[in-house]
Amino acid sequence: MKTVTVKHSWFSESDLRLDASFHLSDGVNTKRIIEKHCPYPTTTLRDEANELFKGNIHKRVYIGSAEYGNMFFTASDMFKSDVDSGRYISKKYSPYLEELELKKDWILVTRSGTLGKVVYVTEDYDGKIGTDDLVRIKPAENQIKRGYLYAYLSSKYGYGLLTQSGYGGVVKHIEPHHVENIKVPILPDPEQDKIHKLILDAATLRVESNKIMKEVQNDLRKKCGLEQLSLEDYEYYGYHSPKRTARAFGVKKTNKLSISLKAFNHSKSLNQIREKLMMNVNTISLKEAIDNKGIYHSSAFKRVEVEKGVELLSQKDIFKYKIQGKRISRMYPKKKDYAIRNEILISGVGSMGEGDAFCKVILVKDSVEGKVLAGEFLRMNAKKIPYGYLFSWLNSEYVFRFLRSYGTGTTLIRPIEVFIEEIPVPIFDDDFMKSIHKRTNLALDKFELSRKKDTEAINLIEKEIEQWQES
Structure with missing residues (x-):
């Protein structure tokens, strides 16, 4: 149980609020720490922003591809490691696109539902369209650096300040004017510069990682003699062009997929791509490419939440x-x-939504190693070929569509593993596969280092504020 002795002055400063939850909140506590213990001058979020706004509420007209649309990011999309949201909104029929456009080096804060989460906009998101559920901060860098401001707002202290003014019942909200008076300590330049550099380095590493991964995918696609997938190459749920014709085809009893009656599992266009791949290059089945454990899962176990213990990772x-x-x-x-x-x-x-993580692939590195995995993951280890190469192939747009075409279920879909084991894996000379393996690991190592630098910057701020309370 948390307790605090309330001073008379706190009531007048809080519009006579009597609820204990307010006076015990992290935001109110952080305000007290800054006012009582901060040894440095402070500035406000309003004074450190050239502009502080949320963008206009708008009608979202979704379309199928980038030809007539702009990539659109919801608030949750901005926190994913993947820079492709899978969603596009119409350039012609969606209003306020200019006001909703994201720019490099902005700072974004979630303002609806899950409040107070902070994002630093990297080059990969520049020019993309973001939801109005994000408060946009254009850093002015008058007295504090933008990287330092991001790290401060991302810290547990910044989070408390951002969320304390949330309003609403089931779905909480904050508005730009609710956060503009947040106080930010002006740390000495050496400390600010160190934190700022860590955040900028993290952003650069993330962009470099994504660039390498795109290059790897392009090289792999060309080596396989395949073209980039179009909307006509696979079945999907969501917006369809009115010009798209209904598809009908027969399935032979001898087909390996005949054990399923679901039409989605028998995509004719994907089968043609699969056959083309197997004609172009030598392939083995996924079952042959992994070790004797095959495809396996975590066990079912009781989950007892504790303050310490081991970290459990879900797909989310x-x-x-x-x-x-x-x-x-x-x-x-x-x-x-x-x-x-x-x-x-x-x-x-x-689910089969284009923005859903279903059938996405990950290779276990530092941030996941040694943590407990929930049972919904399909797990495997490479055997005959380098693991980085196998990961890159499974991470390709082709395998993603193969995986999604082999699903069963209604609201929640699960892949049919016997079909997945037969997915073809292209086999090339050792030099090419080792090159893909090496570059893939380089990209993932950069991404891991980006995460570490981001975390280090935030930890520096939290340790600094903790020191004030101890002195």
């Missing part, structure tokens, strides 16, 4: 830039439930 957690799961007791997970370095994970349950 693992595809975010900042990976953070729940803490559970170590008593119940088994040894096989812990993530092993360089194993490949496929998101094994979800």
